[in-house]
Amino acid sequence: MFSALRHIFRAAPGESVLLLGLLALGGLVPVAVLGLTRLLVDNLAATLGSGAFTPALLWPLAGLALAFSLDFFLTPWVAYLQGSVNEKLTARVHVLLMEKVGRTPDLTPFEDPSFHDTLQVLRDQAPYQPLNLLVFLGNAFRGGLTVAGVLFLLFTLAPFFPLLLLLATLPQALLTFRLQKGVWEALLFGAPEARRMRYFAEVLLTPEAAKEVRLFGLLPFFRGRYLEAFQSLYQTLRRARTRQALGASLLVLLSALFTALALFLGLRQALLGAGGLGSLVLLLQSVGSLQQNLYGLVQDAGMLYESLLYFERLEGFLAAPSAVEEKASARPVAPFTEIRFEGVGFCYPDGRRALEGLSFALRKGERLALVGENGAGKTTLVKLLLRFYDPTEGRILVDGVDLRELDLKAWRACIAAVFQDFGRYALTLKENILLSDPAGPHDPARLEEAARAGGAWELVETLGWEALLSRSFGGTELSLGQWQRVALARAFFRRAELLVLDEPTASLDPKEEAHLYRRFAELTRGKTMLLITHRLGSVQMADRILVLHQGRLVEEGTHEALLGWGGIYAELWRSQAGLYQPG
Numbered sequence: 001m002f003s004a005l006r007h008i009f010r011a012a013p014g015e016s017v018l019l020l021g022l023l024a025l026g027g028l029v030p031v032a033v034l035g036l037t038r039l040l041v042d043n044l045a046a047t048l049g050s051g052a053f054t055p056a057l058l059w060p061l062a063g064l065a066l067a068f069s070l071d072f073f074l075t076p077w078v079a080y081l082q083g084s085v086n087e088k089l090t091a092r093v094h095v096l097l098m099e100k101v102g103r104t105p106d107l108t109p110f111e112d113p114s115f116h117d118t119l120q121v122l123r124d125q126a127p128y129q130p131l132n133l134l135v136f137l138g139n140a141f142r143g144g145l146t147v148a149g150v151l152f153l154l155f156t157l158a159p160f161f162p163l164l165l166l167l168a169t170l171p172q173a174l175l176t177f178r179l180q181k182g183v184w185e186a187l188l189f190g191a192p193e194a195r196r197m198r199y200f201a202e203v204l205l206t207p208e209a210a211k212e213v214r215l216f217g218l219l220p221f222f223r224g225r226y227l228e229a230f231q232s233l234y235q236t237l238r239r240a241r242t243r244q245a246l247g248a249s250l251l252v253l254l255s256a257l258f259t260a261l262a263l264f265l266g267l268r269q270a271l272l273g274a275g276g277l278g279s280l281v282l283l284l285q286s287v288g289s290l291q292q293n294l295y296g297l298v299q300d301a302g303m304l305y306e307s308l309l310y311f312e313r314l315e316g317f318l319a320a321p322s323a324v325e326e327k328a329s330a331r332p333v334a335p336f337t338e339i340r341f342e343g344v345g346f347c348y349p350d351g352r353r354a355l356e357g358l359s360f361a362l363r364k365g366e367r368l369a370l371v372g373e374n375g376a377g378k379t380t381l382v383k384l385l386l387r388f389y390d391p392t393e394g395r396i397l398v399d400g401v402d403l404r405e406l407d408l409k410a411w412r413a414c415i416a417a418v419f420q421d422f423g424r425y426a427l428t429l430k431e432n433i434l435l436s437d438p439a440g441p442h443d444p445a446r447l448e449e450a451a452r453a454g455g456a457w458e459l460v461e462t463l464g465w466e467a468l469l470s471r472s473f474g475g476t477e478l479s480l481g482q483w484q485r486v487a488l489a490r491a492f493f494r495r496a497e498l499l500v501l502d503e504p505t506a507s508l509d510p511k512e513e514a515h516l517y518r519r520f521a522e523l524t525r526g527k528t529m530l531l532i533t534h535r536l537g538s539v540q541m542a543d544r545i546l547v548l549h550q551g552r553l554v555e556e557g558t559h560e561a562l563l564g565w566g567g568i569y570a571e572l573w574r575s576q577a578g579l580y581q582p583g
């Protein structure tokens, strides 16, 4: 509760306080109406037949008129403030999620299905759970004040009235609380299905798979998968909701019984002549008002509970520790002379082994190529070097210091990379390049140098720096090879000591690829480079080649030495060279 309130106040401090004030005022209006009605009726009974409008009648009447108009006046302003606080609160929740996920230094959470599930639920419900919290918290607060005020008025008639009416509603309140929890848990429990539903819908609704969907006629397949997941989630939710509705209906009987008893006792008291006429009117009105307000309160409290659970879940998610620890006393990073892998092994969180007993050194200024079949562990090695994961065995030393001891941000600042699945951002061409160093400086000469290095200068000349690279936002769409040039330019724009290129030319045409590799010596002057590629023609320019096979380092040497060795590299080379031989 406290954490949810903290979020509300942090999101919109002034508006939340104002909202609370208006709600309190709104909560007291029905109590004032009841009290004034009683006064009016009692005073009317005393002056009945005189025909005179005495101040004793006019004051309560004016009070009533004021109370009714206050109620009308408050409604739009409460809605205004609720809307405004909700927008700010929703944005705050999204920013907190983005910050948490964006600041997590490693990729481990993405391996965990429960991380995706929780994130999905938190994102899906972000547009309405904060609003629910506000509305139901507001209603519960206002309803609570009304109920307390009415109970107090009833208490002045006889102490057993409030007691009976509480008995009529309390069990229902408790049951609603318990069952609401069931619905929420079912929703969370059902989250993997919800995530699958979203995925199957996205396959059909987004452009990524649009070509295959049409060519292979995949609509029935993915629609079917979507409906299967929906049925499974729906059954779980329906069971929980049925239990809730049945339980609440049964308790209505109990509630009716106690209310009837209270009414009977009230009438009996009036018949026996205890209290004035105003007291009888107060009792009759209070029963209706209490019924309505208490039932509303119970409903609101149940919904409020669900929202509070949402915020509890959000807090847990935000507080979850990361697998890659950033040391408070991290060592600063100086330009390195050697990176050494020492008996490095790695298993992914699902237990899959990707690397084993890997030992080698990468020296400053060296151009090292990594080759190996699909799944040999090349990309995993890069992920460890960038500390997206920590090795599960052995260590990586930078000039003798364990990578885990180094300041992570400063370490990453030394590295530029083109990943296999490089980013394609719906931003301008210029922004797509300068993203590798968003803090700048972004002088035109530096940008041009990077664009030329990556082979993207032609694009700049044709489209212009400010061209928006996204069809869905009304801009231009690039071909995959053009996107790869932009990704290369981005990597070259970063002032980095170490350049990591994972299949950097996979989508380039042969002319551009050859052009790039011919200029490599110039482009990587003064830098250390790690190149992963299946195109063995291009690794000849590397100073040294490492061959990985099933996660192990099996061969190491220059192109000529490895060819002479006659091992896996020579075999890969021969099979690739064979593709270009006639016959």
Ligand SMILES: Nc1ncnc2c1ncn2[C@@H]1O[C@H](COP(=O)(O)OP(=O)(O)OP(=O)(O)O)[C@@H](O)[C@H]1O
Residues within 6 Å of the ligand: 111, 348, 349, 350, 352, 353, 354, 372, 373, 374, 375, 376, 377, 378, 379, 380, 381
């Ligand atoms: N996130 C992951 N979770 C579990 N296993 C993974 C994950 N990523 C990769 N692997 C497994 O680790 C092994 C090494 O994968 P890696 O991506 O490093 O290979 P690679 O040599 O880069 O392959 P390719 O040439 O196809 O890019 C593979 O068996 C792969 O299935």
